[in-house]
Amino acid sequence: MREIIHLSRRSFLKNGMSVGGGLILGFYLVPWGSLGGASNPLGASFMPNAFIRIGTDDIITIIVNKSEMGQGVYTSLPMLVAEELEVDWTKIQVEAAPVDSAYNHTQWGVQGTGGSTSVWSEWDRLRRAGATARMMLVKAAADIWKVDPANCRAEKGFVIQKTTGQRISYGKLVEKASQMKVPKDVPLKEPKEFKVIGKPKKRLDTPEKTNGKAIFGIDAKVPGMLTALVARSPVFGGKVKSYNAQKAKVIPGVKEVVQIDSGIAVIAESFWSANKGREALEIVWDEGPLATLSTSGMRGQYMNLAKTPGAVAKKTGNPESALSKAAKQLKVEYEVPYLAHACMEPLNCLVDLRTDHCEIWTGTQMQTMDRNAAARVAGLKPEQVKIHTTFLGGGFGRRANPQSDFVAEAVSVAKVVKKPVKVIWTREDDMKGGYYRPMWYDRISAGLDDQGNLIAWQHTIVGQSILSGTPFDPKGDVDPASVEGAKEIPYEIPNILVDLHSPKIGVPVQWWRSVGHSHTAFVVESFIDELANAADRDPFEFRRKLLGKHPRHKGVLEHAAQKAGWGKPLPKGHGRGIAVHESFGSFVAQVAEVSVNPTGEVRVHKVVCAIDCGRIVNPDTIKAQMESGIVFGLSAVLHGEITFRNGRVEQSNFNDYPLLRMNEMPVVEVYIVPSGEKSGGVGEPGVPPIAPAVCNAIFAVTGKRIRFLPIRSEDLKKG
Amino acid sequence: MISLEVNGEKYNFDVGPDTPLLWVLRETLGLTGTKYGCGMALCGACTVHVDGEAIRSCVTPVSSVNGKRITTIEGIGKTIEGKAIQEAWISDDVPQCGYCQSGQIMAAVALLKRNPKPTDLEIDGTMGEILCRCGTYQRVRRAIHRAAKKMAKGVKR
Numbered sequence: 022m023r024e025i026i027h028l029s030r031r032s033f034l035k036n037g038m039s040v041g042g043g044l045i046l047g048f049y050l051v052p053w054g055s056l057g058g059a060s061n062p063l064g065a066s067f068m069p070n071a072f073i074r075i076g077t078d079d080i081i082t083i084i085v086n087k088s089e090m091g092q093g094v095y096t097s098l099p100m101l102v103a104e105e106l107e108v109d110w111t112k113i114q115v116e117a118a119p120v121d122s123a124y125n126h127t128q129w130g131v132q133g134t135g136g137s138t139s140v141w142s143e144w145d146r147l148r149r150a151g152a153t154a155r156m157m158l159v160k161a162a163a164d165i166w167k168v169d170p171a172n173c174r175a176e177k178g179f180v181i182q183k184t185t186g187q188r189i190s191y192g193k194l195v196e197k198a199s200q201m202k203v204p205k206d207v208p209l210k211e212p213k214e215f216k217v218i219g220k221p222k223k224r225l226d227t228p229e230k231t232n233g234k235a236i237f238g239i240d241a242k243v244p245g246m247l248t249a250l251v252a253r254s255p256v257f258g259g260k261v262k263s264y265n266a267q268k269a270k271v272i273p274g275v276k277e278v279v280q281i282d283s284g285i286a287v288i289a290e291s292f293w294s295a296n297k298g299r300e301a302l303e304i305v306w307d308e309g310p311l312a313t314l315s316t317s318g319m320r321g322q323y324m325n326l327a328k329t330p331g332a333v334a335k336k337t338g339n340p341e342s343a344l345s346k347a348a349k350q351l352k353v354e355y356e357v358p359y360l361a362h363a364c365m366e367p368l369n370c371l372v373d374l375r376t377d378h379c380e381i382w383t384g385t386q387m388q389t390m391d392r393n394a395a396a397r398v399a400g401l402k403p404e405q406v407k408i409h410t411t412f413l414g415g416g417f418g419r420r421a422n423p424q425s426d427f428v429a430e431a432v433s434v435a436k437v438v439k440k441p442v443k444v445i446w447t448r449e450d451d452m453k454g455g456y457y458r459p460m461w462y463d464r465i466s467a468g469l470d471d472q473g474n475l476i477a478w479q480h481t482i483v484g485q486s487i488l489s490g491t492p493f494d495p496k497g498d499v500d501p502a503s504v505e506g507a508k509e510i511p512y513e514i515p516n517i518l519v520d521l522h523s524p525k526i527g528v529p530v531q532w533w534r535s536v537g538h539s540h541t542a543f544v545v546e547s548f549i550d551e552l553a554n555a556a557d558r559d560p561f562e563f564r565r566k567l568l569g570k571h572p573r574h575k576g577v578l579e580h581a582a583q584k585a586g587w588g589k590p591l592p593k594g595h596g597r598g599i600a601v602h603e604s605f606g607s608f609v610a611q612v613a614e615v616s617v618n619p620t621g622e623v624r625v626h627k628v629v630c631a632i633d634c635g636r637i638v639n640p641d642t643i644k645a646q647m648e649s650g651i652v653f654g655l656s657a658v659l660h661g662e663i664t665f666r667n668g669r670v671e672q673s674n675f676n677d678y679p680l681l682r683m684n685e686m687p688v689v690e691v692y693i694v695p696s697g698e699k700s701g702g703v704g705e706p707g708v709p710p711i712a713p714a715v716c717n718a719i720f721a722v723t724g725k726r727i728r729f730l731p732i733r734s735e736d737l738k739k740g
Numbered sequence: 741m742i743s744l745e746v747n748g749e750k751y752n753f754d755v756g757p758d759t760p761l762l763w764v765l766r767e768t769l770g771l772t773g774t775k776y777g778c779g780m781a782l783c784g785a786c787t788v789h790v791d792g793e794a795i796r797s798c799v800t801p802v803s804s805v806n807g808k809r810i811t812t813i814e815g816i817g818k819t820i821e822g823k824a825i826q827e828a829w830i831s832d833d834v835p836q837c838g839y840c841q842s843g844q845i846m847a848a849v850a851l852l853k854r855n856p857k858p859t860d861l862e863i864d865g866t867m868g869e870i871l872c873r874c875g876t877y878q879r880v881r882r883a884i885h886r887a888a889k890k891m892a893k894g895v896k897r
Contacts, residue, residue: 231834237838239772242772291767365777365785365840365874414840416837447779448778648876656873683868683880686878
């Protein structure tokens with residue numbers, strides 16, 4: 022996996038080029054997993070741009086600039102290239118891109134993966150990359166045959182002469198194509214011509230994810246590598262006051278114990294030695310100002326804040342006076358907890374730091390920021406730091422840390438140790454390590470007129486700002502991530518106020534799959550259900566009537582309701598709930614079928630999901646991401662909470678932070694609503710509707726309204 | 741000195757006797773397909789077979805399996821059930837991030853060895869011990885049925 026190819030980015034971006042003949046250095050590509058490295062990488066190849074390399078062996082390597090964390094980008098992005106390149110799909114290999122501005126996110130200006138943006142943000146660039154390469158290959162063949170390129174076409178990795186049927190494979194054109202000028206005018210296919218885009222494709226990474234060959238960050242290794250575990254403060258913001266490493270240092274295999282900014286690192290020959298060494302440490306912490314932090318204390322503070330006006334995120338009409346004139350008023354509070362990402366692969370980072378360069382192997386979603394942070398800590402220039410992006414054993418936002426926490430810390434350990442070192446976080450470290458989805462408290466009220474029409478809506482949100490202090494900080498009063506999904510409610514309501522308090526608490530918070538929507542969809546879609554009930558209307562019909570100006574919301578709502586048999590009889594004791602939400606440019610409706618047993622345990626039997634995500638690339642990936650989002654959301658609604666006591670996180674592992682298990686898995690049906698609109702995201706939009714759909718179903722079956730997550734069986738127990 | 745037979749190969753090595761089998765496989769033998777997820781037998785990512793039985797290697801001291809036959813994800817494809825499961829996994833495109841999948845596959849293979857035609861309930865009973873944060877459960881269930889069917893056909897022949 023350390024095999025490298027040196028290329029000059031500048032030259033390959035300007036012209037096609039041959040790699041065989043020893044060119045200017047400064048840029049390199051790292052073969053990825055077992056798929057990489059096999060394409061004759063050191064032989065001649067044609068690299069028309071940063072995303073495509075064609076070998077003389079006809080292997081097409083697509084260099085993917087997005088991190089594969091399960092969402093399927095190592096398949097969907099190559100599909101965009103393949104559509105225009107006209108290749109044999111079985112000849113495609115994927116490589117993780119190195120860090121380079123050529124691979125920056127088309128919208129963010131840095132390299133990274135998140136926000137359900139990968140497909141739509143690369144939609145034009147990667148198709149153009151494919152078309153450019155194809156045109157150069159066609160021109161090369163035409164030159165060889167001395168015919169007009171218009172007399173040639175490309176198909177499945179061959180250029181074919183239309184009149185004679187003569188054919189030549191891309192691999193045989195490598196040298197010639199490398200001499201062609203990069204065309205400026207690159208026409209792209211019309212959607213009706215698509216052969217790859219929109220058709221189901223098997224994931225390219227499945228085989229190696231079934232035989233143990235896939236390499237995740239935790240699997241990376243270099244010769245002479247040591248393993249480190251770090252003892253971090255039990256309270257966020259705490260510092261080491263004093264420590265005694267005597268007992269740790271005598272544990273066999275322990276090489277060194279060093280203090281770094283975040284705590285005490287135990288460096289050993291193996292994980293187990295490092296773990297035992299860490300257990301033997303004696304540390305006195307200066308716990309700092311958060312030593313008394315508690316969830317109950319925070320709740321009290323949030324409740325009081327919610328009673329006061331916040332920064333206005335949206336105001337339409339005069340909600341206060343409309344509310345006072347309403348025939349019926351509802352005023353309730355909702356609360357959702359801090360949540361951990363709990364990726365199956367705990368955080369880790371391997372660093373090989375030398376005097377003039379640094380190599381890092383890790384599963385990251387934020388390459389540019391991590392590289393820059395590593396350079397800062399190492400005292401190097403960013404271009405002296407190489408990041409090898411491995412597979413990510415889940416990301417969900419955690420591996421896009423705005424402070425590059427797990428990378429910067431590992432570099433700081435390497436800086437002291439002066440040997441290659443892999444910092445591994447145990448499950449407990451990962452669970453207690455912060456950067457949670459914030460806890461949120463909502464006070465929400467609405468009014469209905471005497472006809473049951475919704476005339477006023479007032480929603481106050483309290484919760485820590487996610488974007489504050491990050492490069493995405495808008496620096497205004499209102500953090501858009503805190504009010505997304507609440508500010509742009511699709512329902513027709515003449516008078517609306519949405520306001521926000523962003524208290525500074527000190528608990529590290531971060532984007533967690535679907536970010537603000539993970540909370541706002543629960544509140545808005547549950548409260549709409551409450552209002553439907555108050556107006557004595559069917560919850561589906563109530564929503565439908567208010568969605569006149571939002572056909573895509575309405576479309577998925579109707580689709581899900583119809584497929585779920587909304588209104589049709591159910592087994593005794595079962596109830597249905599519905600919810601619809603727009604996030605990341607996609608529209609998702611879900612109908613959950615639920616039962617609750619006498620002890621208050623909730624069973625989700627079935628979820629019917631309809632998504633309109635605009636133009637689609639790989640329908641099977643979309644279905645998988647909806648299944649995934651539903652499971653992710655169910656873990657939160659049924660089990661998930663991170664709580665604090667005496668400044669400490671109370672949860673530590675999967676015993677006290679349970680995730681959904683297979684015996685709790687509902688049947689999930691996913692329907693993709695056809696659409697010609699711009700592509701939206703699919704990684705996150707499946708998450709937001711599931712909590713309200715489930716809780717609305719619980720209300721349908723028990724008459725009890727869940728306003729406090731996760732669902733607690735004692736709230737639903739009979740009698 | 742510890743002796744293990746792993747995926748048909750014999751290994752002799754020195755390591756602290758309380759070292760979990762997981763870390764011996766991953767670090768001493770370099771077989772990184774078996775994953776660390778929790779260290780407490782809560783997630784099943786570390787599942788391997790010891791003399792054909794599925795166990796959680798993260799809580800199994802290596803000294804307790806001295807002299808035994810271990811099969812990991814790297815070797816499971818050589819068994820009939822392992823091959824059927826791997827093929828079914830590919831047919832149903834089960835993995836997402838893939839991190840838990842070694843554990844899923846090792847548990848599924850052990851299930852099929854014990855019970856060649858499991859019902860949904862029996863699948864849930866065994867597979868409920870293996871966590872997947874990406875939510876591949878529905879596909880895991882489907883793929884186990886697919887592998888079971890394929891193996892049943894093989895037997896008829």
